[in-house]
Amino acid sequence: GAGVSQSPSNKVTEKGKDVELRCDPISGHTALYWYRQSLGQGLEFLIYFQGNSAPDKSGLPSDRFSAERTGGSVSTLTIQRTQQEDSAVYLCASNPRLAGEETQYFGPGTRLLVL
Amino acid sequence: AQSVTQLGSHVSVSEGALVLLRCNYSSSVPPYLFWYVQYPNQGLQLLLKYTSAATLVKGINGFEAEFKKSETSFHLTKPSAHMRDAAEYFCAVSSQAGTALIFGKGTTLSVSS
Numbered sequence: 001g002a003g004v005s006q007s008p009s010n011k012v013t014e015k016g017k018d019v020e021l022r023c024d025p026i027s028g029h030t031a032l033y034w035y036r037q038s039l040g041q042g043l044e045f046l047i048y049f050q051g052n053s054a055p056d057k058s059g060l061p062s063d064r065f066s067a068e069r070t071g072g073s074v075s076t077l078t079i080q081r082t083q084q085e086d087s088a089v090y091l092c093a094s095n096p097r098l099a100g101e102e103t104q105y106f107g108p109g110t111r112l113l114v115l
Numbered sequence: 116a117q118s119v120t121q122l123g124s125h126v127s128v129s130e131g132a133l134v135l136l137r138c139n140y141s142s143s144v145p146p147y148l149f150w151y152v153q154y155p156n157q158g159l160q161l162l163l164k165y166t167s168a169a170t171l172v173k174g175i176n177g178f179e180a181e182f183k184k185s186e187t188s189f190h191l192t193k194p195s196a197h198m199r200d201a202a203e204y205f206c207a208v209s210s211q212a213g214t215a216l217i218f219g220k221g222t223t224l225s226v227s228s
Contacts, residue, residue: 004158031213033215033216035216035218042218042219042220042221043205043207043216043218043221044218045215045216045217048214048215050213056215059215091158091159093159095213097212097213101212101213102147102149102164102166102209102212102213103149103161103164104161104213104216105161106151106158106159106160107158108156108157108158109158
C-alpha cells in the first residue's frame with residue numbers, strides 16, 4: 001500500500017516568512033510524528049499525535065512552531081517567521097498503534113531552506 | 116531520560132568485510148530499540164527492532180543486532196558488506212511502544228571496492 005507522503009519535497013523561503021509542511025500518514029495509522037533532521041542537531045523529535053488525545057508538543061523548539069492534525073489523518077506543521085536555523089529536513093512518520101507494532105514508518109521528508 | 120550514543124560518525128569498510136556499527140543506550144525502563152537506514156535524499160527505513168523478545172534480532176539486507184542488557188548495547192552487524200550498504204545508519208530508542216523515538220547522531224557507512 002501507499003506509504004507516508006510529504007509535500008512539498010523542497011521548500012525555499014525567505015527569512016521572516018511563514019511556511020506550511022504537509023504530511024499524509026499511512027491510511028489507518030492513528031499515531032503521527034514530526035521530526036527534524038539538521039546537520040548540527042541530528043534527528044530531533046518535534047511533536048506526536050495519537051488519536052484524539054492532546055498532542056505531545058514537548059519537542060517543539062519555540063512558539064514559532066505549531067502543528068495540527070485534521071480528522072485524525074493529514075497533519076500540517078507550520079513555522080512562523082522562519083529563521084535561517086530552521087533550515088533542515090522535516091520528517092513525518094506514522095504508526096498504527098496496534099499491539100505488537102512499534103515501528104514508525106517515515107516519509108521522504110521536506111527539505112526546507114531559509115535564505 | 117533516554118539517550119543513544121553511536122560510536123564513530125563514519126565507518127569505512129571494504130566490500131566483503133564485516134560491518135560493525137556501535138550503539139549504546141541509556142534507559143530507565145526496558146527499552147524498545149531500533150536501527151534505521153537512510154539512503155541519500157530518502158527517508159528512514161527500518162532495518163530491525165528489539166522489543167523484549169529474542170536478544171538476537173535479524174533484519175533486512177542481511178543485518179542483525181544483539182541486545183546486551185549488561186552492556187546497554189545494541190550493535191549492528193553484517194558479515195559481508197556490499198556496495199549498496201553505503202548509507203547513513205541511525206540507532207534509536209523509545210520507552211514505550213509507539214512513543215517518540217530518541218535517535219543517535221548517526222553513522223555514515225562507506226564501502227569501497
